[in-house]
Amino acid sequence: MxxxxxxxxxxxxxxxxxxxxxxxxxxxxxxxxxxxxxxxxxxxxxxxxxxxxxxxxxxxxxxxxxxxxxxxxxxxxxxxxxxxxxxxxxAMPRSEDVADREAEIYERLEKIDFFSALKGRLEPEPQRSCKGDFSHVQSVLSNKRAGEAQTRDAKLLFIRHGAYCDCQVVQAVHAELAKRHA
Ligand SMILES: [Zn+2]
CATH class of the missing domain: 3.30.300.90 (BolA-like)
Structure with a gap:
């Protein structure tokens, strides 16, 4: 010791x-x-x-x-x-917990046009509009009336793909998810 x-x-x-x-x-x-x-x-x-x-x-x-x-x-x-x-x-959730539900979480997000809404929020310069957290992710989802579980799952999915903030979601993760779950 x-x-x-x-x-x-x-x-x-x-x-x-x-x-x-x-x-x-x-x-x-x-x-x-x-x-x-x-x-x-x-x-x-x-x-x-x-x-x-x-x-x-x-x-x-x-x-x-x-x-x-x-x-x-x-x-x-x-x-x-x-x-x-x-x-x-x-007891709190980790990104590995959503491994088996990636496609489903992604499809639900596309269905509510989440990514284009987030992109719209961050334009024209995502990096400058980003506060280094998921505050825009959170507020877009809340505008779309996504519940707590869906919001949590979305963040876990993004973290699983290496994104910890709004601009990384629109600049890197969205394209990767779109390709993977097309
Ligand atoms: Zn960022």
């Missing part, structure tokens, strides 16, 4: 690194009996409404790769809001 002092030092370094971008985040580095490994738990109110993979992507892109490799390798990462337990987070 790691020395306690080492853990609290890492904890502090991560907190300092993430403080500016993730205001109010707490970081806990602790040995996990469940995984018999070190677990780093990031607790932040701003994670509310985000899927686990969106949370991870945001964090990972804010922690330099060299640091992840040298200091966090092999660790279990948990990203939670202050109200969520580790079990709550583990």
């Amino acid at each position: 790691k020395a306690k002092t080492g853990d609290s030092k890492l904890q502090q370094e991560l907190t300092d690194m993430l403080r500016r971008k993730f205001h109010g985040m707490s970081v806990f580095v602790e040995h996990s009996a469940r995984w018999k490994r070190t677990c780093v738990r990031f607790v932040w109110p701003g994670f509310a409404g985000l899927l686990p993979e969106e949370r991870f992507q945001r964090l990972a892109s804010s922690i330099p790769e060299a640091f992840r490799e040298s200091r966090l390798k092999g660790f279990v990462w948990i990203e939670a809001t202050p109200d969520e337990s580790i079990d709550d987070v583990l």
Whole structure:
């Protein structure tokens, strides 16, 4: 097991690194009996409404790769809001959960003209209109009266194809899905 002092030092370094971008985040580095490994738990109110993979992507892109490799390798990462337990987070859906339903999710989105609506929202410069999240995906789907489950499935499908924000959906994922499920 790691020395306690080492853990609290890492904890502090991560907190300092993430403080500016993730205001109010707490970081806990602790040995996990469940995984018999070190677990780093990031607790932040701003994670509310985000899927686990969106949370991870945001964090990972804010922690330099060299640091992840040298200091966090092999660790279990948990990203939670202050109200969520580790079990709550583990029970949340992952993109692999939609693997068998890809075609069906895609067809439902085409049926409601989701992609052209999203494209229209982001024109003329998708990258500039994009806030780095799925806020336009969310609002287009809500305008189309898609329910919570359909919205969640759509995001999981996009994440499965490597998109974590609105502009990536219109610029890369839509074409790939169209080709695959034509
Ligand atoms: Zn984007």
